[in-house]
Amino acid sequence: MSGLKMGFIGHGSITGSHRNGYNTLNNEGFPVSIDAVCDIRQEKLENIGESRAYTSIQDFFDGEEGKLDFVDICLPTFLHADTAIEAMERGFHVLVEKPMALTYEDCVRMCEAAKRTGKTLMVAQCCRFGNFAIAVRDYIKKGIFGKPKTACLKRDGGTPRWSWNDWFLKEELSGGAILDLHVHDVDMMQDFFGIPEAVSSGASRIIPGDGPDIVSTNYYYSNGLFTHSTSDWTTENNKYYGSLGRIDFVGGYIISASFAGQYVFAAVPSKGDIIDLNTVYAPNDFYTEEIRYFTRCIKEGLPVDMCTPESSAQSIRIALAEKESAERGGERITL
Numbered sequence: 001m002s003g004l005k006m007g008f009i010g011h012g013s014i015t016g017s018h019r020n021g022y023n024t025l026n027n028e029g030f031p032v033s034i035d036a037v038c039d040i041r042q043e044k045l046e047n048i049g050e051s052r053a054y055t056s057i058q059d060f061f062d063g064e065e066g067k068l069d070f071v072d073i074c075l076p077t078f079l080h081a082d083t084a085i086e087a088m089e090r091g092f093h094v095l096v097e098k099p100m101a102l103t104y105e106d107c108v109r110m111c112e113a114a115k116r117t118g119k120t121l122m123v124a125q126c127c128r129f130g131n132f133a134i135a136v137r138d139y140i141k142k143g144i145f146g147k148p149k150t151a152c153l154k155r156d157g158g159t160p161r162w163s164w165n166d167w168f169l170k171e172e173l174s175g176g177a178i179l180d181l182h183v184h185d186v187d188m189m190q191d192f193f194g195i196p197e198a199v200s201s202g203a204s205r206i207i208p209g210d211g212p213d214i215v216s217t218n219y220y221y222s223n224g225l226f227t228h229s230t231s232d233w234t235t236e237n238n239k240y241y242g243s244l245g246r247i248d249f250v251g252g253y254i255i256s257a258s259f260a261g262q263y264v265f266a267a268v269p270s271k272g273d274i275i276d277l278n279t280v281y282a283p284n285d286f287y288t289e290e291i292r293y294f295t296r297c298i299k300e301g302l303p304v305d306m307c308t309p310e311s312s313a314q315s316i317r318i319a320l321a322e323k324e325s326a327e328r329g330g331e332r333i334t335l
């Protein structure tokens with residue numbers, strides 16, 4: 001099979017997970033070669049094998065135009081929009097890390113650039129590709145437990161102190177925890193239940209300069225459904241890291257819960273036996289799955305229907321409405 005050629009723009013911590021994805025595809029006989037890497041820090045360009053190296057994005061574009069099928073943008077969030085737009089204008093398909101951009105206007109500009117250039121743009125909203133999301137979509141679509149009643153998504157991450165120039169903890173560069181961490185759950189909520197009619201949020205600012213870093217949101221839908229999500233990245237010693245996803249239906253619930261190395265993933269009917277969902281929806285690496293999906297779409301000329309840039313833009317719109325609500329003391333913001 002003839003392969004795809006790609007380059008990384010930004011080569012920090014998340015690229016390790018993406019590289020695993022490309023390695024897996026190569027081992028499976030779907031060749032993707034990492035031909036070029038760009039990072040402003042020279043030390044991030046060491047041990048990159050045969051790849052061509054650049055310390056400036058403009059030099060990368062000038063050197064790689066016409067040579068690569070796509071770029072994988074793993075830059076800090078404030079650089080996503082302009083870099084993705086120029087990449088598409090220079091002829092590359094684009095996979096860009098979440099969150100899509102810092103403003104909804106920038107997200108719209110990115111979507112417009114994809115339409116104008118005819119290039120594929122996908123935001124790496126990895127959680128859509130995990131087995132929890134796959135199971136929930138399946139239960140909703142097939143009505144296995146009937147209609148959804150409510151949902152709760154909870155995500156606690158350790159404080160992100162590993163980044164270049166500490167950019168995660170600068171609200172103007174990352175958008176803070178609501179845009180960076182919580183957007184995973186905002187995006188899953190949207191994927192499962194659509195765009196809410198309104199949101200109401202509370203948030204705290206604990207770490208100086210990082211913006212709202214603990215958030216709790218209620219989502220209200222036009223069909224009367226009500227769901228809830230919380231996120232927090234202020235815990236420094238997050239030994240008992242935990243996340244919770246619970247979707248309640250009229251006939252039972254799905255639960256995905258991790259705590260201190262323990263993991264439960266089950267479907268619990270109102271009556272009858274509990275189903276271990278790990279046996280139905282095999283555990284997967286969602287980074288690999290998002291990369292598998294994106295590269296297959298490019299290769300086969302298919303639209304990225306499972307994760308459209310328009311839906312990623314809506315996730316930013318919802319997250320920003322949550323921020324606004326929190327700033328207004330929990331006022332209900334209509335979308």
Ligand SMILES: NC(=O)c1ccc[n+]([C@@H]2O[C@H](COP(=O)([O-])OP(=O)(O)OC[C@H]3O[C@@H](n4cnc5c(N)ncnc54)[C@H](O)[C@@H]3O)[C@@H](O)[C@H]2O)c1
Pocket residue numbers: 009010011012013014015038039040041044055056057074075076077079097098099124126162163164167180
């Ligand atoms: N999907 C996930 O679960 C997940 C997890 C972590 C990070 N992310 C996202 O991935 C992106 C990158 O995060 P990270 O953790 O890898 O951050 P990072 O700070 O480790 O890496 C960013 C890299 O970009 C480089 N860089 C900065 N400015 C540059 C410029 N002008 N030109 C070239 N290179 C430049 C830095 O040197 C750094 O190596 C962010 O959007 C983040 O939100 C996603």
